[in-house]
Amino acid sequence: MEELVEQAVQDYYGEEIAWCYGCGRLNEKGHHFRTGWLTPGEKTVTYYQPKPEHTAIPGFVYGGLLASFVDCHSTGSASLALHYKNGHELGDGIEPPRFVTGSLHVDFLQPTPQNVVLKAIGKLEEIHPKKWKVLTEVYAGDILCVKGEVVAVIMPATFLKNK
Amino acid sequence: MEELVEQAVQDYYGEEIAWCYGCGRLNEKGHHFRTGWLTPGEKTVTYYQPKPEHTAIPGFVYGGLLASFVDCHSTGSASLALHYKNGHELGDGIEPPRFVTGSLHVDFLQPTPQNVVLKAIGKLEEIHPKKWKVLTEVYAGDILCVKGEVVAVIMPATFLKNK
Numbered sequence: 001m002e003e004l005v006e007q008a009v010q011d012y013y014g015e016e017i018a019w020c021y022g023c024g025r026l027n028e029k030g031h032h033f034r035t036g037w038l039t040p041g042e043k044t045v046t047y048y049q050p051k052p053e054h055t056a057i058p059g060f061v062y063g064g065l066l067a068s069f070v071d072c073h074s075t076g077s078a079s080l081a082l083h084y085k086n087g088h089e090l091g092d093g094i095e096p097p098r099f100v101t102g103s104l105h106v107d108f109l110q111p112t113p114q115n116v117v118l119k120a121i122g123k124l125e126e127i128h129p130k131k132w133k134v135l136t137e138v139y140a141g142d143i144l145c146v147k148g149e150v151v152a153v154i155m156p157a158t159f160l161k162n163k
Numbered sequence: 164m165e166e167l168v169e170q171a172v173q174d175y176y177g178e179e180i181a182w183c184y185g186c187g188r189l190n191e192k193g194h195h196f197r198t199g200w201l202t203p204g205e206k207t208v209t210y211y212q213p214k215p216e217h218t219a220i221p222g223f224v225y226g227g228l229l230a231s232f233v234d235c236h237s238t239g240s241a242s243l244a245l246h247y248k249n250g251h252e253l254g255d256g257i258e259p260p261r262f263v264t265g266s267l268h269v270d271f272l273q274p275t276p277q278n279v280v281l282k283a284i285g286k287l288e289e290i291h292p293k294k295w296k297v298l299t300e301v302y303a304g305d306i307l308c309v310k311g312e313v314v315a316v317i318m319p320a321t322f323l324k325n326k
């Protein structure tokens with residue numbers, strides 16, 4: 001039961017920005033990462049069970065999938081944080097802001113076992129009016145496998161020119 | 164014609180380590196990234212055409228796919244470099260060494276357009292007997308979209324315990 005995000009920020013993105021391969025609810029082939037508050041205003045969480053094909057060396061999860069997990073968890077976390085700072089909550093009728101990734105850093109502390117639900121926990125820091133730093137720890141069960149640091153940036157309006 | 168790697172290091176990995184979702188030739192559902200020399204002993208290259216579903220915001224490539232591309236390009240590049248340093252070349256009957264990712268850093272310089280073949284170009288630096296740093300630039304056509312820095316580590320033998 002604890003492995004469910006009841007209210008995910010990605011559920012509330014506008015339709016034109018809900019196609020991300022990692023976290024877009026409208027991308028049929030994507031991962032559908034869903035990010036919500038673990039502790040409102042403090043810590044965010046995303047769960048994901050990698051698929052059997054998401055392997056690196058057999059038995060361990062592919063690093064690129066872990067990087068993707070950290071990436072979308074972080075942009076979602078930044079969205080949650082700014083929405084919260086602005087006095088909003090999910091479901092109040094105001095769309096949360098959409099962030100994109102400026103930089104992504106992932107440290108692979110130890111191999112991540114397959115066949116386990118992964119949990120990403122994020123902490124947030126506003127570093128600029130348009131940028132948030134998201135520090136993430138990814139656990140497989142109780143094992144801390146990955147640390148991530150992302151600088152998420154409010155999506156420039158120009159990103160929608162290609163829609 | 165220039166967008167083909169004729170001899171890729173991933174073609175020569177041993178069967179038990181050729182299942183990576185990013186670059187394993189035996190992973191039917193994976194990306195099949197293939198990395199070879201652009202300039203032998205100096206620069207490596209990997210090409211990839213993202214699929215339509217690999218989207219971030221519509222029109223632009225998903226950052227997690229780009230991180231995956233940099234990741235496997237880098238471990239493949241490190242393998243090529245150490246194999247070369249050891250006096251071997253692909254196809255001489257000696258398996259190239261398998262690297263895993265210690266850390267991955269990606270800077271997204273500008274949005275990466277979809278429907279373009281991507282080209283990752285890597286430069287290598289040995290930083291430890293078991294570690295190589297790989298500096299990568301990812302181009303979409305002539306546009307430099309992404310810079311990557313990976314520390315690749317020779318795969319510990321313990322990784323094969325789960326095979």
